Amino acid sequence: MGVNAPTVKEKAMLFGCDLCGIASIDRFQNMPPKSNPLAILPKAKSVIVVAKKFLNSTTESTSTIPYTIIRNWISREIDEITIQLAYFLEEANHLAIPTGAIEPCNYDSDLDKQTGFISLKNAAHQAGLGVIGKNTLLITPEYGNMVWLGAVITSADLEPDPILENNPCQGKCSICIDRCPVGALDGSLFIDQKKCKNFAFGEEDGGEWRIKCNKCRILCPSSRGYKLMAA
Numbered sequence: 001m002g003v004n005a006p007t008v009k010e011k012a013m014l015f016g017c018d019l020c021g022i023a024s025i026d027r028f029q030n031m032p033p034k035s036n037p038l039a040i041l042p043k044a045k046s047v048i049v050v051a052k053k054f055l056n057s058t059t060e061s062t063s064t065i066p067y068t069i070i071r072n073w074i075s076r077e078i079d080e081i082t083i084q085l086a087y088f089l090e091e092a093n094h095l096a097i098p099t100g101a102i103e104p105c106n107y108d109s110d111l112d113k114q115t116g117f118i119s120l121k122n123a124a125h126q127a128g129l130g131v132i133g134k135n136t137l138l139i140t141p142e143y144g145n146m147v148w149l150g151a152v153i154t155s156a157d158l159e160p161d162p163i164l165e166n167n168p169c170q171g172k173c174s175i176c177i178d179r180c181p182v183g184a185l186d187g188s189l190f191i192d193q194k195k196c197k198n199f200a201f202g203e204e205d206g207g208e209w210r211i212k213c214n215k216c217r218i219l220c221p222s223s224r225g226y227k228l229m230a231a
Helices: 003-014 055-058 067-092 118-127 173-181 192-202
Strands: 018-026 046-053 096-098 106-108 114-117 146-154
Touching: 003 018, 003 067, 018 118, 046 067, 046 118, 055 067, 067 096, 067 146, 067 192, 118 146
Parallel strands: none
Antiparallel strands: 018 046, 046 146, 096 146, 106 114
């Protein structure tokens, strides 16, 4: 049974995502081997990326516990969506590998960084869902950076979406860089993981593990979306 891009997107939305985009495998040629979709699945032809909108109200709380609760829940939801989508593709006689929303991660010794199974932010950009900001987060026109991501690597040869070129973060704005409490951002492609992780994740005041800082996300002027400029 054959599948096409519209059918895949329709299924993804039915399974519960808010956005879905498709990238052709040739867009990942320069990715490191450990996180290269083609190295993970040699017969891959496409990467399907899904996004689910984060609950904006959590950023208005004086506590980061609600934000952490939604992060944990939405990660499970994304995993369920990508797993269902992978089963759908396999039943249509295509190989399909769900990548996971948050973990487990790999360690890339060349970069000295933990990396996702694939880079979901890069995959989402390659699939036309958004652009990468100076805070290293994906920014979508519809929901800003308040999205969570997942992907499926598949042997299905699907029509790719165009890559968005209009990046609202290309100007002089440096709020995320200037306001990072530990100086983990410098405008490059990568955040200083060690600085960020040691400060932003863990126990607080004797309580249990939580995300303790999300300033780079919530202070962004495009955190709730941006308008696409006419070509």
